[in-house]
Amino acid sequence: MKKAVLLVDDHGIVRSGLRALLEMEPDLCVAGEAADGIEAIAQVRRQAFDITVLDLSMPGKDGIDTLRDLQRIRPDMPVLILSGYAETQYALSLIRAGCRGYLSKDADPNEIVKAIRTICAGHRYVSAALASLLADQLAQPVDRALHELLSAREFQVFHKLASGRSATEIADELCLSVKTVSTYRSRVLEKMKLKTNADLTYYAIKHALIN
Structure with missing residues (x-):
């Protein structure tokens, strides 16, 4: 078949x-x-x-x-x-x-x-x-790109934040609470050693993760 x-x-x-x-x-x-x-x-x-x-x-x-x-x-x-x-x-x-x-x-x-x-x-x-x-x-686990340190859900939230989505929009799209999205955002920023959504966008553009 x-x-x-x-x-x-x-x-x-x-x-x-x-x-x-x-x-x-x-x-x-x-x-x-x-x-x-x-x-x-x-x-x-x-x-x-x-x-x-x-x-x-x-x-x-x-x-x-x-x-x-x-x-x-x-x-x-x-x-x-x-x-x-x-x-x-x-x-x-x-x-x-x-x-x-x-x-x-x-x-x-x-x-x-x-x-x-x-x-x-x-x-x-x-x-x-x-x-x-x-x-x-x-061979060189310490050299992994920062976005590769994220879990699947964290990466999903990171990609949306970098694309300009608000926490409310992300919550609606992923059927999560705004508080949960904010928690994921905090984890992403901490793991990637960044401070703002603008930093996430700059990182994503630099690494060609968004157009």
Whole structure:
């Protein structure tokens, strides 16, 4: 039986390219497409997929939020992040957040197919770039980027604060209290040795974590 793939990307041309790539494979089929996180969640509620291939940068609900919601709704469905951001920027944080693999969009098409097959077989997919990051982290753990010290939820709050969201907006989006968001903000600032939201934004821009 072919593995059912859900493609989530706000660019139709990207989804079309991935569909054409996967339709050439005898064991894979694109069973659904979504242009944003809200549409993806609606589809996953309606039907089961063997894997979701998810973009990070989308309007409205971004890939980080969508990943967390997909894990809550379908905890057994693996997610492969396919992003315009390089592995060095997001991969380690999102692997810790629960995705089963991370590839940048400039990956070779054969590697994308290989990653999907590997993840559908129940394994994580570690690209050469991610393997190098992991090796560097083991060799020099003190040199980890500050945002890599954050937990999955802290990273999610950090990304929203850096993008200009207020505590009230973040609380509404994540179904948390404003007090809880403020607590996460304090932890993020402490771990990253920063003082203000503006510092978080500057850090995120410097490390290409936001556009």
